[in-house]
Amino acid sequence: MTILQSVTPSPLPNERSAWEKDRDHVLHPYTDFSSFTATGSQIIEKAEGMYVTDSTGRRLLDGIAGLWCVNIGHGRREMADAIARQVMDMDYYNPFGASANVPAAELGARLADLSPGNLNHVYYSCGGSTANDAAIRIVHFYFAMRGKPGKRKIISRNNAYHGATYVAAALTGIHGTKYGFAQVGEDFVHHISAADCYARPAGMTEEAYCDFLVGEFEMRIDQLGPQNVAAFIAEPIMGAGGVLVAPKGYHKRMQAVCRRHDILYIADEVVTAFGRLGEWFASDAIFETQPDILVSAKGITSGYIPLGATLISDEIYDVISRPQCEGGVFSMGLTYSGHPVACAAALTNIAIMEREKLLPHAAKTGAYFQLRAQSLLTHDIVGDVRGRGLMLGIDLVADKATKQALPACEKAAETIFRGCVERGVIVRPVGNRIILSPPLIVSEAECDTIISAISEAIAAFTASRCG
C-alpha cells in the first residue's frame, strides 16, 4: 500500500525507526520508488477483526482484507494456537519422494471434498504465483506424457492477473507490468480480450458480446493450431484487472470450446475461492464450469501464512503419475510444498469458516454490499459499479456517456483512496478504479461505512476538480 504518513516515532534516540528501516532496505511490490523514498510507507502494526491500526495509532476499517486474503478477519487466537501447536508438534520435514506430514495429507483430502468434480490431487506451493507456475508445468508435463510435446501454448486474457514469478507474470495480461523485464513465455503464452462488459462497444448486447468473445477464442485457437494449444487460464471474476464480471454463460461456453479441442481449462481461483463469492469455489457453484485444474491461495489460510494449492483432476493425475522412463520421477519440487504449519493453518481456517457459517454470511452480506454500492452511480464520475459477493469494482470516468477515462494526471483513484483513509476506511486504487474485497465477517453496518466513506471521498474529489 502507498503511504499516508511519514511519522513514526523512533523507539530509541539515535536508532532508526521501523519506518526508516523499511524505506532504506525493503523493496515493496508495485511501488514507485521515486515517491516512496520521499514519503515512505504506512506501517500497519496491529490488526483485529475488521480493523488494522497503523503506527500513528490510527484505526482503519480494512475494506480489502489485507490483499483479497484475510477472509476470516484479522487476529484470530484460534489461528495463532493452531500454528503454534503445529510448530511444537512438527515444525517442518522434507516433503520430497515418499515423505509426508499429517496436516498436508488432511488438507489434501479436505480440498478434494470441497472442490468441484474430481479435482482429487493437490500440488502445494507458497502462494498464487507459484501455484500458477505449477499449473503450467503440470500442463506441459501432462501433454508430453501423452505423446503431444508440441501442445504447449497457453491462452490467457488481457488484464488478467496471475502473479509475479516469471511464468505467472507472462500469463498476466496487464502488459504495462512487463516493461523492463525479459519476455519469458512469449513463445507459448498468448492473450485474448478480457471479458469486460462495461467496455464493450456501445449498443452491443451482453449476449452478442459473449458471442464475440467466444468467437475470438475459437479464432485464436485456429490461428495457433488446436494441436499446439494446451490450456486456457481464467479468473472466474477478474480481480486486480478491475473486478470484471464476464457476460452470462461465458465461462461455460469457453470451457465447451476447450473440451472440443482437447484444451485444459485452468480456473485461477486465488481470489474467488474460500468464500469471497459465498462458495468454497466459484467455478461450478456460480459459473457452471468444471476446471481440469484449479488454482488457489490467499483465502485458503486467510493470509495468516503463505500457501498455494494447484488442484488437478483424476485424468491429469493418471497421466502425470506414470513414470516417464524406468525409475523416472515427477521432478517438480519446492522445499515448502505442503508445509505442515501452513496446512494446519488452512485446516483451522476452513473449520472457522464452517463453524461460523461464513460462506452463507458472505453471500448474504455480499448481496447487500453490491446493492448498497449502486448508490455510488449518482456521482458524475462513477461510470460503473459491479461485482459479486464481496468483490466490488468501481470505474471512475470523466464522462459517463462516452466512458472516457479521467486523465491519469488527476490521480482520481489515489486521491479518493486517501480521502477514504481520512474517513477511517482502506480501499484499493488501481488505475482509474477503486476495488474492494472486505473480510467475509463484514457486517451490513460496516458495508454502509465503506460505501459512505467512498461516496464522501468522491464528492470531495469532484469538488476539488470543479474548484
Ligand SMILES: Cc1ncc(COP(=O)(O)O)c(C=O)c1O
Ligand atoms: C487471481 C490471482 N492469481 C494469482 C495471484 C498471485 O498470487 P500471489 O501474490 O500469492 O503470488 C493473485 C494475486 O493477487 C491473483 O489475484
